[in-house]
Amino acid sequence: MSADLTELYQQVILDHNRRPRNRGKLPAANRVAHGDNPSCGDQCSVYLRLDGDRIAEISFDGSGCAISQASASLMTTQLKGKTSAEAQSLYDQFHEIVTTGKEPEEISDIAAFAGVHTFPARIKCATLGWHAALNALKGDAAPATTESHTD
Ligand code: ZN
Numbered sequence: 001m002s003a004d005l006t007e008l009y010q011q012v013i014l015d016h017n018r019r020p021r022n023r024g025k026l027p028a029a030n031r032v033a034h035g036d037n038p039s040c041g042d043q044c045s046v047y048l049r050l051d052g053d054r055i056a057e058i059s060f061d062g063s064g065c066a067i068s069q070a071s072a073s074l075m076t077t078q079l080k081g082k083t084s085a086e087a088q089s090l091y092d093q094f095h096e097i098v099t100t101g102k103e104p105e106e107i108s109d110i111a112a113f114a115g116v117h118t119f120p121a122r123i124k125c126a127t128l129g130w131h132a133a134l135n136a137l138k139g140d141a142a143p144a145t146t147e148s149h150t151d
Pocket residue numbers: 037040041042064065066067068125
């Protein structure tokens with residue numbers, strides 16, 4: 001990765017920390033799921049308003065480290081308007097980026113988290129909000145898990 005790109009990606013994470021997107025409870029939510037990451041102390045609740053199979057509105061609320069909160073904020077911007085299949089596909093891409101550091105061919109904000117792969121303990125921080133969102137989509141409020149996806 002070029003130095004310029006590294007800088008750009010750091011800015012993405014800082015920006016989501018300073019100005020979290022879609023933060024707070026969603027009054028019209030028809031799905032809610034909560035995830036927590038006890039190894040770091042991160043908490044994240046995700047609220048969805050599903051319109052059929054599409055995510056019409058999404059928000060998150062939580063507390064924890066910078067990675068977990070920035071990732072949850074970014075996740076909401078990525079998943080809004082998506083179907084559950086599209087959301088799963090985006091999560092699979094994100095999971096690959098944070099576990100392998102392999103970047104997508106196109107420049108994407110989710111690639112800002114590629115550096116996380118060098119800090120394995122932080123992978124759970126980065127995926128926490130995504131797991132909660134997928135659990136909310138499935139109508140499953142079970143605690144977020146960290147099963148691995150290989151592709
Ligand atoms: Zn964390």
